Amino acid sequence: MALQDIHSAHVDCGDCPIRHRAVCARCEADELSALEQIKYYRSYQSGQTIVWSGDRMDFVASVVTGIATLTQTMEDGRRQMVGLLLPSDFVGRPGRGTAAYDVTATTDVVMCCFRKKPFEEMMGKTPHIAQRLLEMTLDELDAAREWMLLLGRKTAREKIASLVAIIARRHASLNLKRAGGAMVVDLPLTREEMADYLGLTLETVSRQISALKKEGVINLEGKRHITIPDFDRLLEEAGDDQDGGMLV
Amino acid sequence: MALQDIHSAHVDCGDCPIRHRAVCARCEADELSALEQIKYYRSYQSGQTIVWSGDRMDFVASVVTGIATLTQTMEDGRRQMVGLLLPSDFVGRPGRGTAAYDVTATTDVVMCCFRKKPFEEMMGKTPHIAQRLLEMTLDELDAAREWMLLLGRKTAREKIASLVAIIARRHASLNLKRAGGAMVVDLPLTREEMADYLGLTLETVSRQISALKKEGVINLEGKRHITIPDFDRLLEEAGDDQDGGMLV
DNA sequence: GGCGATCCTTGATGCAGATCAAGACAAGAA
DNA sequence: TTCTTGTCTTGATCTGCATCAAGGATCGCC
Numbered sequence: 001m002a003l004q005d006i007h008s009a010h011v012d013c014g015d016c017p018i019r020h021r022a023v024c025a026r027c028e029a030d031e032l033s034a035l036e037q038i039k040y041y042r043s044y045q046s047g048q049t050i051v052w053s054g055d056r057m058d059f060v061a062s063v064v065t066g067i068a069t070l071t072q073t074m075e076d077g078r079r080q081m082v083g084l085l086l087p088s089d090f091v092g093r094p095g096r097g098t099a100a101y102d103v104t105a106t107t108d109v110v111m112c113c114f115r116k117k118p119f120e121e122m123m124g125k126t127p128h129i130a131q132r133l134l135e136m137t138l139d140e141l142d143a144a145r146e147w148m149l150l151l152g153r154k155t156a157r158e159k160i161a162s163l164v165a166i167i168a169r170r171h172a173s174l175n176l177k178r179a180g181g182a183m184v185v186d187l188p189l190t191r192e193e194m195a196d197y198l199g200l201t202l203e204t205v206s207r208q209i210s211a212l213k214k215e216g217v218i219n220l221e222g223k224r225h226i227t228i229p230d231f232d233r234l235l236e237e238a239g240d241d242q243d244g245g246m247l248v
Numbered sequence: 249m250a251l252q253d254i255h256s257a258h259v260d261c262g263d264c265p266i267r268h269r270a271v272c273a274r275c276e277a278d279e280l281s282a283l284e285q286i287k288y289y290r291s292y293q294s295g296q297t298i299v300w301s302g303d304r305m306d307f308v309a310s311v312v313t314g315i316a317t318l319t320q321t322m323e324d325g326r327r328q329m330v331g332l333l334l335p336s337d338f339v340g341r342p343g344r345g346t347a348a349y350d351v352t353a354t355t356d357v358v359m360c361c362f363r364k365k366p367f368e369e370m371m372g373k374t375p376h377i378a379q380r381l382l383e384m385t386l387d388e389l390d391a392a393r394e395w396m397l398l399l400g401r402k403t404a405r406e407k408i409a410s411l412v413a414i415i416a417r418r419h420a421s422l423n424l425k426r427a428g429g430a431m432v433v434d435l436p437l438t439r440e441e442m443a444d445y446l447g448l449t450l451e452t453v454s455r456q457i458s459a460l461k462k463e464g465v466i467n468l469e470g471k472r473h474i475t476i477p478d479f480d481r482l483l484e485e486a487g488d489d490q491d492g493g494m495l496v
Numbered sequence: 497g498g499c500g501a502t503c504c505t506t507g508a509t510g511c512a513g514a515t516c517a518a519g520a521c522a523a524g525a526a
Numbered sequence: 527t528t529c530t531t532g533t534c535t536t537g538a539t540c541t542g543c544a545t546c547a548a549g550g551a552t553c554g555c556c
Contacts, residue, residue: 072397075489080400082393093386100390127375134382138341141385142348144392145330149320151399152328152447156543191504199400201544206505223504223551241323404513439534452513454535471521471534 013039016112021088022062023136026128034126038118044068044105051091051103059113060092066109067188070101071196081197082147083140084189086170090136094120106188151199154239159198160208161237164218168228183228212237261287264360269336270310271384274376282374286366292316292353299339299351307361308340314357315436318349319444329445330392332437334418338384342368354436399447402487407446408456409485412466416476431476439471460485 013019013032024035041064044050050068051057063085070083082101085091091103094116114122123130150162168185187194191209195202213220217237219227228234261267261280272283289312292298298316299305311333318331330349333339339351342364362370371378398410416433435442439457443450461468465485467475476482 070393072393074397074401074487076487078401080397082396095383095386101393124375127372127378130375130378130382134378134385135343137382137385137389138343141389141392144389144396145318145320145349147396148330148392148399149322149328151396153322153326190502202504203506203545204543207543210505239322239324438532449514450534451515451536455513458535 012036016064018062018064018088018112022112023090023129023132024062026132027126028128031126031128034122035114035129038114038122040113042111042113044109044111046105046107046109048105048109049102050105050109050111051099051101053099053102055099056097057092057099057116058097059115060090060094060119061111061113063087063089063091064110064112066105066107068103068105068109069189069193069197070103072101079196080199081193082144084197087174090133092116094123094133106193156198156200156204156208157211157237158239159200160194160205160212161217161234162240163194163198164212164226164228165231165234165238165240168226168231168234183231185226185228187224187226260284264312266310266312266336266360270360271338271377271380272310274380275374276376279374279376282370283362283377286362286370288361290359290361292357292359294353294355294357296353296357297350298353298357298359299347299349301347301350303347304345305340305347305364306345307363308338308342308367309359309361311335311337311339312358312360314353314355316357317352317354317437317441317445319352320349327444328447329441330395331388332445335422338381340364342371342381354441404446404448404452404456405459405485406487407448408442408453408460409465409482410488411442411446412460412474412476413479413482413486413488416474416479416482431479433474433476435472435474 013024013036016022019025024032027035042061044066053072065087068085068091069081070085071079071081073079083089085103091111093100097116123133150159154162164185164187167187168183171185172183189197191202191205194200195205198205209218209220212218216229217234219229221227261272261284264270267273272280275283290309292314301320313335316333316339317329318333319327319329321327331337333351339359340347371381398407402410412433412435415435416431419433420431437445439450439453442448443453446453457466457468460466464477465482467477469475
């Protein structure tokens with residue numbers, strides 16, 4: 001099973017799929033082997049909660065494989081997703097003891113974890129880690145701000161188009177395959193999760209996806225599999241000028 | 249005039265009002281004097297644009313006095329404010345050449361600037377700066393994510409109450425005066441700017457402020473001066489559990 | 497094959513906030 | 527004083543999305 005695979009196959013950081021994108025991306029061989037000694041893997045099943053908001057959190061981690069979400073919940077149950085964690089994304093905050101958000105596995109997830117204390121010590125000794133973490137945090141801040149524009153000012157239709165565009169772009173940048181004109185994506189989220197991300201209801205999400213499909217902006221096969229015949233058309237629908245933006 | 253005052257009075261970082269909160273907060277005396285040699289002040293008048301989105305930006309800076317805003321604009325003119333910059337907040341991103349947002353002075357503003365190149369070099373040599381910048385960036389990310397919840401899920405009334413609460417809290421933390429029960433704040437933003445921050449129209453902002461006033465949640469004197477008789481009541485209206493959150 | 501469970505779609509209706517419109521208020525200029 | 531300009535308030539109406547409601551599709555399981 002996948003869990004076993006990861007636990008055995010990835011003991012060597014050199015073979016790690018996120019070696020060149022994660023918080024360790026800038027590390028030299030010696031730094032990497034120091035990290036290697038304090039790391040450990042953990043696996044979570046799809047749907048499982050990785051961290052509860054408010055809980056004590058004594059580790060930080062990188063997503064190795066799978067997708068997780070960061071969500072905030074109000075007392076009356078209203079939910080807003082505030083981050084989508086893809087492979088290489090970092091979870092947790094050095095210098096803070098409790099989690100600020102719920103972290104949930106949307107697919108099966110494998111994380112590369114470090115206990116907080118040793119990691120913080122390493123950060124002090126290893127500027128390459130701190131540098132990379134700063135860079136990643138700044139990227140996330142940009143992504144969050146782009147999302148603020150979406151949440152505050154875009155229509156439901158534009159929100160959906162933006163989400164599809166962002167997922168497609170990320171997909172392309174990770175998998176580096178782009179079949180000429182048409183792009184292909186699988187939505188990693190349910191309609192409800194999309195709604196939580198976009199500040200909509202799941203019904204509105206469903207309706208707008210249907211509308212974009214009917215008008216040929218996207219093609220749907222099943223519920224999750226999307227092909228995008230004309231990416232520029234999609235960006236137009238998203239209300240993004242030229243290039244939009246790259247989420248984290 | 250204030251401009252003169254600043255230019256002469258604050259040549260010494262030791263006397264700087266943001267010495268212990270800005271990006272230089274952690275610096276030792278020697279590091280500070282190195283920074284001192286490359287810094288320079290710039291002043292902007294209320295309403296003036298400090299940086300245009302997309303423009304080349306060859307400096308980074310800290311807000312010393314005054315208030316500035318970070319906004320994003322869509323081609324059709326829809327605007328969303330994505331950050332409110334108070335004294336000690338940092339502007340610009342090491343490792344990037346162009347500005348991602350419009351930065352606008354909402355009041356008269358004095359900034360402590362560093363040309364990007366020398367600042368980046370200093371950052372490499374001075375971990376205290378990089379550390380502090382990481383910390384500030386993580387705080388901003390938290391604030392941005394809190395704002396995502398507000399934009400995506402809160403009602404107009406809750407949005408207004410949240411904004412007032414956040415400004416009041418910041419005000420209190422900067423000025424350290426809290427007259428027993430009642431808090432006093434001056435809104436640093438016009439109704440339109442508030443609307444841009446909250447993802448509303450200025451009419452809705454006006455109506456909700458009137459409603460909160462009528463119901464005694466806040467008291468208004470003139471258009472900008474607010475007193476808050478019962479802060480917990482305000483937080484309740486904001487939909488925040490216990491403490492809400494601290495915007496950067 | 498039938499039966500739940502989960503996820504998704506679609507329709508009917510309602511309402512919060514946008515839009516359109518008119519004027520109030522204050523400060524400065526002529 | 528009167529006019530102008532910028533800012534804010536308030537009313538009337540409209541509309542995009544939420545809400546309420548009813549099924550459909552797909553899956554695994556007995």
